[in-house]
Amino acid sequence: MAILDILVYPDPRLAQISSPVESFDDELLSFVFNLEETMRAGPPSVGIAAPQAGHFERIIIVDVSSKPKTPNHGKLTLINPKILYKQGSMIGREGCLSVPEYTGNVSRAEKITLQALNSEGRILNYAMEGFEARAVQHEIDHLDGLLFLDRLVSRRSSLFLRKIYK
């Protein structure tokens, strides 16, 4: 077990595009274990991407199960994730382990369908929405060298999903 160092902006490595995982071996399992340990050891977060730990393969972990009343699939280890379909858009507030002390509003697809591999190389398919879908999109962005800072929308934006209380 090891807690990995998190790269922090403006570290240029955060802009690097990660490569697909090709070997589903013990080394991968060991890295995934350490990546999750790193996520759990830091400030409460809903996900982490391998490049945040300086490892440039397409691996993310997402777990929004601690958020009450939020539909979710539990803890997910997603290897080579691909978003196959996006629907709708919603603006939500995001922060990032790699961008301390700042949060901002970001527009994301409201619903996604996702295909990925698990740590053994087996194909997984998910339909996600809301908070979990946002978290997955945030983490996949890291694999493509993007931060939420690249997707900020104005604080003045009024596109929050709304519920009217009368």
Add this chain to the structure above:
Amino acid sequence: MSNWYMLTVVGRDRPGIVSQVTLALYKGGGNLGEASMVRLGGNFSIMLMVHYEGTAELLEKLVSPVGDELHLHIHIDSIKGELHQRLEPDVRISIYGADRAGIVAETTGVLVEAGLNILNLESDVGGSPTNPIYIMEIDGAARNGIDSIKVALDCVAKEKNIKICVTPINMFLG
């Protein structure tokens, strides 16, 4: 002594205000912090944190030529530069209704009683000149939870015939 100042600039809007004010500060050794700059009803307003090694009087001398040229009112206060101590909003409140005096006072009075700390408030007057609409967006931290905000605003919305939407801000760290 703090070397942070809050520079307040107000004047009739015209192109070049931001660039000329900030260029004068930059050339004079100022370093900018957080800022809010917005056009309000044909005027341009700036609230700008400036880190500057000199006195407020010297800082004023830096920017007064630009102020004179662009007909801007400039005010400077010495402040504590508390960067990196961000308070995160957990609720957004959107309010709109036919424009009349008192909407802000009535709603924010209820909100403070319900435990809301307002972190950001922006408002616009839309609609037509004969039927203006007041629209306000508030981001805040609800010390007593969002439910107390909803309950408090429910009464105001009915009494004052305004629409109020309360949306949790589900921030995540990833």
